[in-house]
Amino acid sequence: MNIFQWEQNPWGQEILIRISWDLFWISMAVGAVFIIGHLIYRAKNPPAKAEGAVTEASAAGIPNKVVRHSVSSRLFHWVMTVAVFVLLVTGFFPVLGIQFNWLAIHWIAGLAFIATIVFHIVHASFWLKLRDMWIDGKDWSEWKQEMRRVMSKGGKGGPPPPKSAKYPVDQRLFHGMISVAAFGVMLTGLVMLLRIDTPLFTRNPYLFAESTWGLVYVIHGLSAVGFVGMLMAHVYFAALPEKRWMTISMIVGWITKKDFVEHHDPERWVVTEKTSE
Amino acid sequence: MAVIRDTIPAFELFQPSSLEDALALRRRYGKASWAYAGGLDSLDWFKDRIKRPDAVIDLGGIEELRGIRGVPDVDDGVEIGAMTTLTEVATHAGIQSKFGLLSDAASKVATPQIRNQGTIGGNVSQDTRCWYYRGGWPCYRAGGNICYADTPTSINREHALFEANRCVAVNPSDTAPALIALDAKFVIQGPGGEKVVDAEDYFLTPATDITRMTILEPDELLTSIRLPGTWGGARFYFEKVRDRQAWDFALVSVSSAMKLSGNLYFDGLVQQYTIEDIRIVVNAVGPRPLRLRDVERQLKGQSATEDVGKAAGELAILGNRPLQHNAYKIPLMRNLVKRAIRGA
Numbered sequence: 001m002n003i004f005q006w007e008q009n010p011w012g013q014e015i016l017i018r019i020s021w022d023l024f025w026i027s028m029a030v031g032a033v034f035i036i037g038h039l040i041y042r043a044k045n046p047p048a049k050a051e052g053a054v055t056e057a058s059a060a061g062i063p064n065k066v067v068r069h070s071v072s073s074r075l076f077h078w079v080m081t082v083a084v085f086v087l088l089v090t091g092f093f094p095v096l097g098i099q100f101n102w103l104a105i106h107w108i109a110g111l112a113f114i115a116t117i118v119f120h121i122v123h124a125s126f127w128l129k130l131r132d133m134w135i136d137g138k139d140w141s142e143w144k145q146e147m148r149r150v151m152s153k154g155g156k157g158g159p160p161p162p163k164s165a166k167y168p169v170d171q172r173l174f175h176g177m178i179s180v181a182a183f184g185v186m187l188t189g190l191v192m193l194l195r196i197d198t199p200l201f202t203r204n205p206y207l208f209a210e211s212t213w214g215l216v217y218v219i220h221g222l223s224a225v226g227f228v229g230m231l232m233a234h235v236y237f238a239a240l241p242e243k244r245w246m247t248i249s250m251i252v253g254w255i256t257k258k259d260f261v262e263h264h265d266p267e268r269w270v271v272t273e274k275t276s277e
Numbered sequence: 278m279a280v281i282r283d284t285i286p287a288f289e290l291f292q293p294s295s296l297e298d299a300l301a302l303r304r305r306y307g308k309a310s311w312a313y314a315g316g317l318d319s320l321d322w323f324k325d326r327i328k329r330p331d332a333v334i335d336l337g338g339i340e341e342l343r344g345i346r347g348v349p350d351v352d353d354g355v356e357i358g359a360m361t362t363l364t365e366v367a368t369h370a371g372i373q374s375k376f377g378l379l380s381d382a383a384s385k386v387a388t389p390q391i392r393n394q395g396t397i398g399g400n401v402s403q404d405t406r407c408w409y410y411r412g413g414w415p416c417y418r419a420g421g422n423i424c425y426a427d428t429p430t431s432i433n434r435e436h437a438l439f440e441a442n443r444c445v446a447v448n449p450s451d452t453a454p455a456l457i458a459l460d461a462k463f464v465i466q467g468p469g470g471e472k473v474v475d476a477e478d479y480f481l482t483p484a485t486d487i488t489r490m491t492i493l494e495p496d497e498l499l500t501s502i503r504l505p506g507t508w509g510g511a512r513f514y515f516e517k518v519r520d521r522q523a524w525d526f527a528l529v530s531v532s533s534a535m536k537l538s539g540n541l542y543f544d545g546l547v548q549q550y551t552i553e554d555i556r557i558v559v560n561a562v563g564p565r566p567l568r569l570r571d572v573e574r575q576l577k578g579q580s581a582t583e584d585v586g587k588a589a590g591e592l593a594i595l596g597n598r599p600l601q602h603n604a605y606k607i608p609l610m611r612n613l614v615k616r617a618i619r620g621a
Contacts, residue, residue: 007415010425017421099486103442195422196443197598205443210423217422 004218009210016214019221021095027225031232038236041150047161047242062261065254066271068166068246072127076120077250083113084231087185091224107198110189117182132166135176138268139169146170165268178230184223188216285323289332296341299334299498300466306332308495313337314360314399317391322404327413336360342398342500345369353506356464359398359499363452364389366397376504378513378532382455385517388524398499401453401463401479402491405564406526407436407446417444417487427600434602435528438594438610439563442484445600447561451517453480454532454558454566459508467497476502480565490564508534508556514617518609526561529606531613533557537581549580557617559593559610569593572614586618 002020009015069077086109090102124130145162146169167175195205195213208216238247245259260271288311293299303310311330313319314337322328336342336359343361348354355371366372367384386392386400404411405418407426415421426433427445436445453476456463461476479491479499493499511534519525534557537550555573560566572589579585590611597607 005420007419007421010412010414015415017415094486099481099489101482101484103484197441205423206428213422 013211015210016218018214018217019225023221023225024092024095024228027229028232031229034229034233035236042240062257062266062271064257066257066260067254068249069253070127071253072123074250074253076116076123080113080116080120083109083116084227087113088224088228088231092228103196107189107193107196110185110193113182114186114190117186129166133172133175135169135172138165139172143169143173163263163265163268165265168263174230174234178227178234181223181226181230184219185227188220188223191216192220285320286326286329288323288330290335291332292335292338294338294340296339296466296498296500299336299339300468300496302332302334303496303498304468306330306334310334310495312498314402315362315391315395317387317395318399318403321411325411325413327411327419336498345372348503348505353509355504357397357502357504359501360396361398363392363395363397363400366452367392375506375509376459376513378455378458378515378534379452379504381513381515382451382517382530382532385515385530386451391524397452397502401450401456401476401502402493402499403450404490405446406449407444408432410444410446417483418446420488429601431601433600434605435526435561436600436603437563438597438599438603438606439567440482440484440565441563441598442482442487444483444487444564446483446564448480448490448563448565449526450560450566451527451530454530454560455515456502456504457558457566457568458513458532458534458556459504460556462503462505463499464501464503465493465497466500467494471500473503477566477568482564508536511536512620514620516613516616518613529562529609529613530560531557531610531617532560532566533617535581535618549582552576552579552581552618557589557593557614559614562597562606562610569614571595576618581618581620583615583619586615589618590615 001022003023005017005020006014007017087106090106090109093100094102124133142162142164149161191207193200194203194207197203205213237243238250245255245263249255260266260269291299291302293302299312303312309331311319311328311333313333313335319328319333339360342358344358345361345365346356346358348356353375355376357366357372363383363386367380369380373380383392383397383400386395407416407418409425409431410416410418413419414425416423416425424444425431426436427441433445435447437447456476459476462473463476463479465472465474474492479493481489481492491499514531514533514535517527517530519527533555535552536554538553555576557569557572557576558566559569569589569592572593575592576585576589590613593614594607594611597610599607
């Protein structure tokens with residue numbers, strides 16, 4: 001198995017072409033192994049309830065519906081989902097041998113993806129709280145508690161699952177990782193647009209040397225196959241019954257008072273009028 | 278850069294005597310197999326050591342792939358086995374009388390020796406002649422990520438005006454555009470049985486698959502070409518412009534089939550016919566034979582005159598994107614289309 005594809009150019013130099021497509025299968029396999037592993041673990045250790053009982057006192061002042069995702073956030077998420085789906089299909093199906101006129105669809109979907117990400121950055125910077133997604137000391141404590149619980153035979157004898165701020169630490173970690181992959185495909189994808197015919201600008205495949213282009217292709221490929229594994233895990237968690245309340249909130253926008261009290265720390269996610277419905 | 282050596286790399290040679298066996302071998306070896314028809318394209322690749330198949334399947338011993346016969350269930354149609362030589366196609370009386378366009382195109386392929394050896398199936402399925410690609414350079418078509426023919430200093434006078442998509446190579450076949458003009462159907466056998474595709478749909482552009490020129494999968498074989506009687510006896514025109522009249526690939530070629538109405542009228546002293554229907558295809562200007570659908574639409578109901586031909590030529594070249602050295606193909610194509618309409 002190779003990690004990269006190399007070729008010899010007309011001057012006899014070994015040049016990097018792109019990643020080996022074996023990595024696509026490895027990413028799929030890693031995603032599948034993770035999912036199977038988690039399913040086995042989950043079967044042996046059913047999900048536990050978060051720390052602290054839900055009492056009237058803890059539920060006081062919490063509205064019946066707590067807004068978790070605004071309309072703009074949900075719109076962003078789903079438009080991006082469609083763009084990513086189209087990008088993966090147009091990017092990988094030809095590699096798998098399913099041939100169609102993919103390139104135009106791919107770059108147009110790529111631009112749509114970039115547009116959603118730019119929107120998200122602006123939206124998150126000015127309308128949402130950036131800190132909600134950043135990982136700070138408390139999140140690490142939450143992570144450690146979660147890990148201690150997992151390591152202690154699924155919570156038997158270990159601490160209860162921690163209560164999180166608006167986003168649990170695992171979601172924040174996922175967000176961080178997928179952001180790296182997203183920037184990888186976006187930045188290299190933008191540069192690769194220069195190599196093909198689009199109505200946007202005059203094509204210039206000679207902006208970089210062959211070896212640099214090879215590097216661009218490698219980063220694009222690595223980010224893309226990384227996306228595959230991460231998205232498998234993302235979809236898997238979204239489908240789990242104990243996470244369904246979060247998945248539904250990405251559709252309807254809010255979570256129930258009960259879910260809020262059960263899973264969130266009101267001191268770390270302060271419910272305001274804006275987040276009440 | 279490829280270096281021609283005295284011997285070709287080793288491979289397993291199979292000489293099946295039935296289509297079934299050939300298909301079984303294609304299935305067994307898949308991408309590592311090579312369907313060998315006349316060998317005129319294949320041997321170049323092998324000697325240059327650029328294509329190195331594990332198994333070469335010589336189709337020469339399969340009788341059912343040879344010959345010209347009537348098409349079952351299609352009146353007035355003709356079926357040509359994929360292994361029929363170009364000489365047989367060019368000299369067959371039935372083809373000459375009804376589908377003169379094809380015999381004309383086949384007779385213009387290379388030299389008599391090559392036509393004696395080369396097959397119709399091989400001629401339509403041959404790979405592009407882009408020398409950067411055939412030289413073994415790691416271009417897009419060879420699986421790399423660059424087109425060496427599309428740089429400011431490339432020698433690209435033979436390359437594409439249309440439908441280039443990263444790769445600028447052109448389809449070199451003479452018979453392929455004629456077959457599209459005749460509305461031929463290509464019969465492909467594979468693991469899923471027989472499939473019949475329009476000649477036009479047999480060819481791919483790099484936008485769909487940059488490494489292949491046809492839809493033929495590694496486990497499939499082109500077994501025959503069917504010519505429906507629809508265009509039999511129409512007015513045909515084939516012209517191929519090349520650097521050397523004796524033996525060369527087309528710089529541009531045009532193939533047309535026109536159905537003209539019986540009503541003729543006089544414009545001065547010149548007889549003029551009305552174009553009832555037309556199919557016109559230009560090759561060597563793009564990665565696949567380029568059917569000029571807009572031209573066809575515009576020409577229906579027009580008279581086949583010099584002026585109409587001229588207008589058709591102008592329409593045909595719309596959307597061209599010349600490279601550094603191939604802009605001469607634009608007037609060439611315009612004039613060939615004009616000549617096809619007026620009938621030379």
